[in-house]
Amino acid sequence: MTHDETTETNATDFFELPDDEAPSKPPPRRQTGKHSTPRKALPLILLQDALTGAELRRVREARSLLLLVKVPSPAWVESVRDALRALGSWHEIEVRDGSTRYRRKPEDVGEVAVRIGDGLRVAAVCHDPAALLPPSLIACADISVALGPPSDRVIRRAIKAVTGTMPRRVPHRAGLDFADLVGCIRVGDTAAAAVRRLSEASQARLGTASDLADVPHVLSLHGYGAATAWASNLLKDLEDWRAGRLDFSCISRTLLLVSEPGLGKTTWARSLAKSAHLPFLTLSISSLFSGGSGYLGEISTKIDQFFALARNMSPAVVFLDEIDALPSRDNLDNRNRDYWLPLIVQFLLLLDSSASSATSRLIIIAATNHGGAVDPALCRAGRLHPTITLGRPDAMALAAILRQHLAGDLADADLSGIVALGRGRTGADVVAWVRDARRVARAASRPMRLDDLRDVVAPPDSRSDTDRWRAAVHEAGHGLGATYTGSGRVTHLDIVAAGHLGGRTLVSASQTETRSRTDIEATVVTALSGRAAEVALGLQPTSGASEDLRIATELLVAMHVSYGLGEGLVHRAAPGDSHQVLAYDPALRARIDEELHALNQRALDLAVRHRALIEDVASALLRERVLDEAGFAAIVAAHLPGEVRHG
Structure with a gap:
């Protein structure tokens, strides 16, 4: 059965009808008092199901016995105590559920230890023995039994004990504790009614406690x-x-x-x-x-x-x-x-x-x-x-996520342009796009239009011509750095302003998870190439490169203190802990600054040498706002056809 298929189940699938009774005729209602109550039947059957035949005989007949019973939850403690009394007589039953009524420290043994030493019959019932019971009692137990949540077999037997009819099957009982089960299996009712209540109670728990109605399969x-x-x-x-x-x-x-x-x-x-x-x-x-x-x-x-x-x-x-x-x-x-x-x-x-x-x-x-x-x-x-x-969704996945969240909106629209503008964004971004586009449409009292979505994915650019040119030059510099150092394949460039970012360059890394010093330095040059491109084209450096500097710094620090690719082999910190390491090591701080200046000079030399390429890529970004992998590669090929590019 596939994940989106459903099946119908009739009530008669769950319980056995007498041979001479037609399925359309409900079983006669049971008379109260002829059958056990669920509070008595359920824990007793659970105990009997968990104990072996030899253990049951000892529980019933042994003159001296220390029995430890771990129950599924605190709600079971008292009912299992009563079930033990139904199985045999006891001189002492110690119950602890963590509540005020039974709150005692684990080391408090009291009369229990005396009765154990006297060779009498003692039992202990608890949902968390390691935390609530004396270690000596756990260690000395003759029989230890852990009761899990009731199995289907136990539930079926309990329903028969209470109603007189054995269900063929019972539903899944997600999240139902003792009180829930007892409330569903009722004296004087039918097995079918018990099965129905179990199913409804489980669904109620799933729907209310989990709040999962809004998520897909x-x-x-x-x-x-x-x-x-x-x-x-x-x-x-x-x-x-x-x-x-x-x-x-x-x-x-x-x-x-x-x-x-x-x-x-x-x-x-x-x-x-x-x-x-x-x-x-x-x-x-x-x-x-x-x-x-x-x-x-x-x-x-x-x-x-x-x-x-x-x-x-x-x-x-x-x-x-x-x-x-x-x-x-x-x-x-x-x-x-x-x-x-x-x-x-x-x-x-x-x-x-x-x-x-x-x-x-x-x-x-x-x-x-x-x-x-x-x-x-x-x-x-x-x-x-x-x-x-998990990686960022590719273009195909992003289109599918967008279509999923749009539901019935823009059913016949071509979303390829929107996906191109939003390439490299996350599923959370998609949720925000659709929400904001719907808000715009509601405010205008009309259905959503493709323009509504486009404007939230790539809002009209209100920056000055100088700032837009700077952003285009910066992203073109990153593309140049990645291409000529071999640090990765450029798959997307844009100058769409989003939050604190004035644009993005997406690079598919070419190296494996294990990187050499050369690989790391190539990535650092790529990070610094945006700032270097601005300088090469006569623009003053600004604070817009702060994220690039953070990435470059963290990579170089990790190279020295995490990867053993610097002057020493001592592992001093995990990758990403650059701030803490630099704060307490002025010598390392000076070394990292020296290497940053050297790699920045490499990025600047590259930008000066290929200024024309940067200008053409930046001009294309100004016109289109977005360049895909093929568009960027065509500009590179036009400038240097056939040249092998390397760092």
Whole structure:
């Protein structure tokens, strides 16, 4: 079945009718009191299903026994305690759910230890034994059983115990805890009614808690590359798991998404949850440190509470945004180590129990704009693995994203001109374009026109002729630098003003992920060539090259302190930490400034030598505002036909 197909299910598909009863005739209503209540039946059946036959006999008959029961969530604690009493007599049942009523420190054993020592029958029920129970009680348990969320088999048996009829199938129960299940399976009702309520309650949880109504199916999204393939495999595995053909522990269910801002990491994760029919829980790591005191204990509690909620709602999709807000231990100084280490270790342990545990039912997606800042231990196999890097959408993907967000607007319009103007922009930019164009059309009380969209993608240029010429010369300089140093293939140039940018040059990098010193220096020359072109054509340098200088500086610093391509081999900082390194190392600062001046001179020499080429490219940009790869290559070829270009 494809992702956009739907199937109809009749109520009779879910429950068994007596042989002599026609499907159109509903089963007679059950009489209250003839069957068990859901509060009694559900935990008892869950216990019986989890214990082996030998363990059940010991629970019923052993004269001395210490039984430890881990329940799916705090809501199950008291009902499982009562179920244990139904299975046998106990001298003591210790229950702890973290609430005020049962709040005791883990080291508080009290009468429990005495009764265990006296050889009596003792049980302990808890949703998080490691955090809430005495270590001695955990270590000495004769039987330890972990109760996961009720399986389909348990739910079917519970429905039969309450209603008298065994359903053939039960629906997926995303996010339903004990109280939800008990509210759906009612004494005096039918199995079909219980099945219907379970389905409706699950859908309500998905719709309300996740707020996913506005996102499309994950396989219909565009521009996500390897992430789409990963999502397709996950959805197929979930289908097999629900059909009983695959154990959940066999599913690849963790992922780290890396991209620059605005490329839709959150949208993709929300869409994945909706497509998988699972609750969506999100935690921004940076939000843990805002709106509070920042005390270590307070942050630790927030983390525990979030993962406890996720476990309660499992199976679910957990989205950890800004995972780089937990710093890498490689970059911690002694002053901050004592604060961060406990939090990082806590997070690693929670990931181990949530991502790789055989009993976990969580799919964990983490996201970052700074892949190099993530602690390597977080993204190793078994935790947040694999890592998928998202790039900016190409022209085809951008057109598809634009058409998707336009929906029925401009259905017959040719969008190729809009895509050319917006080449290299992000999905977030597309959302803003369509929103703003619709606002313009609403204000004019008419349908959207192509001009509305064009004007928000590339607003009419209000800059002076001098400023527009400067922008065109600057981008032409970048194109020249990339072409003649061999740092990459120029695929797009424009002088469309957007925010603080007066234009853009897009370069498809020609080198592999591993770069030599020559490769890095070629990229630095390309970054400096915009400023150099302005100087070569008689324009004074301005503040417009600040971003180029940042890129050039960070590359040279990384070359020296991260990549071992300078004078020493010592790894001193991660790439991107140039500000901190330069602030405390005046000798390195002087060395980087010296190299910047030398490479800037190379860029200036190149611009002076090829001034005519810069002028022709800049003139074309003034006329067209946009030059694609073919247009730029034609101007280059006209100036130097057949010449091999190199740095």
